[in-house]
Amino acid sequence: MKQRERKINKTERTEQEIPSILSKVRLLHGDRVLWVIIPILMVISILVVYSSGVKYDTPTGNSTSANLWKHTIVIIIALVCLLIAYRFNAKTYRRLAPIAYLASLVLTVAVYFIGDSTNGAARWIDFGFFMLQPSELLKLATVIFMARQLAMKQKNITSQRLVPSFNPMKWREPAQKRIWMEGTLPVLLPVALSCIIILPAHTSSALLVFIISFMMMFIARVRWQDLLKILAVVAAAATLFVAVGAGRSTTIRNRIGTFFTDNSMPLGEKPLNQLTDPEHAIIAIHDGGIIGVGAGQSVMRAKITHPESDYMFAFFVEEYGIVMALFLLAIYAWIFVRAINIFKRSEWIFAGLLAVGLASLVTVQALLHILVSVDSFPETGQNLPLVSHGGTSMLCTAVALGIILAISRQIEEGSLIPTDRGEKFDTPTPENL
Numbered sequence: 001m002k003q004r005e006r007k008i009n010k011t012e013r014t015e016q017e018i019p020s021i022l023s024k025v026r027l028l029h030g031d032r033v034l035w036v037i038i039p040i041l042m043v044i045s046i047l048v049v050y051s052s053g054v055k056y057d058t059p060t061g062n063s064t065s066a067n068l069w070k071h072t073i074v075i076i077i078a079l080v081c082l083l084i085a086y087r088f089n090a091k092t093y094r095r096l097a098p099i100a101y102l103a104s105l106v107l108t109v110a111v112y113f114i115g116d117s118t119n120g121a122a123r124w125i126d127f128g129f130f131m132l133q134p135s136e137l138l139k140l141a142t143v144i145f146m147a148r149q150l151a152m153k154q155k156n157i158t159s160q161r162l163v164p165s166f167n168p169m170k171w172r173e174p175a176q177k178r179i180w181m182e183g184t185l186p187v188l189l190p191v192a193l194s195c196i197i198i199l200p201a202h203t204s205s206a207l208l209v210f211i212i213s214f215m216m217m218f219i220a221r222v223r224w225q226d227l228l229k230i231l232a233v234v235a236a237a238a239t240l241f242v243a244v245g246a247g248r249s250t251t252i253r254n255r256i257g258t259f260f261t262d263n264s265m266p267l268g269e270k271p272l273n274q275l276t277d278p279e280h281a282i283i284a285i286h287d288g289g290i291i292g293v294g295a296g297q298s299v300m301r302a303k304i305t306h307p308e309s310d311y312m313f314a315f316f317v318e319e320y321g322i323v324m325a326l327f328l329l330a331i332y333a334w335i336f337v338r339a340i341n342i343f344k345r346s347e348w349i350f351a352g353l354l355a356v357g358l359a360s361l362v363t364v365q366a367l368l369h370i371l372v373s374v375d376s377f378p379e380t381g382q383n384l385p386l387v388s389h390g391g392t393s394m395l396c397t398a399v400a401l402g403i404i405l406a407i408s409r410q411i412e413e414g415s416l417i418p419t420d421r422g423e424k425f426d427t428p429t430p431e432n433l
Contacts, residue, residue, distance in 0.1 A: 030086070030409035033338050037331050038082070038401055041386040042075050044328070048316050049389050051296045074391050078398035085402025090351040090410060091419060093403060097141075097148040101190065104141040107134035108197050123201050133392040135198045135205050139212075140396045142194040143357040144403075146213050149187050150220040151350035151423045157221050162187055163229040187217075188230070199241075204368065204380035210234060211364055216357045220349070278375040280304045281314035285322075285374065292321030310381055312388040313373040332366040332385075335359050335401075342408050348418040351407045358400040362386075 028035050050068045107125070111134050116124045124131045153160055162183035164176050171180070191213040199206040218227060275283075284300035287293060298318045304311045317325045339359030346352035362385045369384045371377035383390050385397045410416035 028086075028405075029412055030405040030407075031338050031342065033334065034401065034405055034408070037335060038386070041331065042079070044316075045075060045387040045394075046072060047295065048312060048319070048387065051298065051319060052301050052312075052315055052389070071389055074394050078386075078394045081395050082398040082402035082405075085399045086405045086409065088403075088406055090348065090354065090407055090416060093144055093354065093406075094148050094151075094350055094419065097145045100141040101138075101145040104134060104138040105193065105197065107132075108138045108201075110134070111201065130391060133390075135202050136392040136396045138194055138198060139205060139209055139361060140358075140400055142190060142209055143212060143216070143361055143400075144354060145190055146187075146216050147350050147354040147357055149190065150216060150222075150353055151348075152420075153183075153187065154220070154349055154423055158223065160223070162217075162222060162226045163233070183226075187222075202381065204382050207380075208361070208365055208368065208382065212357055212360050215360050215364075216353055219343075219356060220353060275303075277304050277311060278372065278379065281311045281373050282375050284311075284314045284318035288318040288321050288325075290321050290323060292317070292319050292324065295319055309383045309388045309390055310369075310379070311373050312384040313370050316387075317373075328387075329370070332363050336363040338408075339404060342404065342411065345411050346407065346416060348416055349423050350418070351410070351416055355404045355407045358404055361400060362397060 046068070049071045111123065111125055114125060116126050116131070123135065124133050126132075150157070160183050161179045164171060164179045164184055170176050191210065194209050195206040198209060214227070214230065217230075280300050280303045284298065284304070287299065293299075296319070298315055300318055301315055304315065313325070313328075316328065336356075336359045339355045342355040343352035346355070365382050365385050368377065368380050368382045369388075372380050372382070383393055386394065386401075407416065
């Protein structure tokens, strides 16, 4: 009898404990909005990549279903990478930042010697089962490394000069040497190296790295005098690069020239066989209207060279309409808004800068892609993050979002502790945003 009572009491205690345990356990911690946004983008990606795959249904090409399966596998791998990145702490990313940056730098250099070329630019390393685009890795690694370098300079960032004198004769002076050693080399050199190495293969990616790095320096409270000098130096270097015909400057000039030439002539006056991809994209957006022509009903997907990557947004508008396009725009904007919220809640400037930098990488790339799709910017080749077809880009975007979620998880857990007192926000500066 007593044994039976003990069993009953044990069962009752177990039944009482289970609800309390389940109430405390959540599968995914961190920013709940991002956990909703990410799967939405992945579902959109599967839908539009499948629809764009109709152009592969040719006797010599891959089938639409084969293209869909390949893309779905990439998305599954990307989701796994996101979850892995989510489980690491910010201290781990700070510790691994130099290694990741140097490894990405070496791979990006190596692609010029052993990589495959497209349109005269070496971009991929073929591993047989996967085509790796090292420049995507370098974009991600540069943001992580810059967050580390800027965080280390927070003790005197408002007084620290980053740009030395423009007069080389003064560089031997002690004050100028200090600027080189404490400002220029640790902060500006990594950005310069990344941009210079990426530039010959993918000019727009170099531009993207510079924009994100500049935004991070602004948020990190770098002196505005130095920011203006950096803009002046970059503008002069870009002008010289194009003027002397270095790298892919001919392609840059042609794309800029085509952009202004195409916009100077009304679209209706051009013969159909002379329309460019940006013009086909404009027609696709026009045909989509408010609600779109319907999934799988696009006409322009067969006219545009790469509807599944370079012009995904225009293709999306054609099939799903302007209303859904605005919803997609809001999603990318909301990723940046959530990162700002994480920045404001973070007591560790490295983690806050990293979250904003990675979110900016996603949002600004999406903005560049959309501007090209609506013919408001010269062609860049930038795809739509987490939506467009592209293995390395998909994986890197997933890792970036995973890191942001990891930081938000640590804030929620109260485990986001700076490794150095100098990297802690004594007085948060949200006005910089």
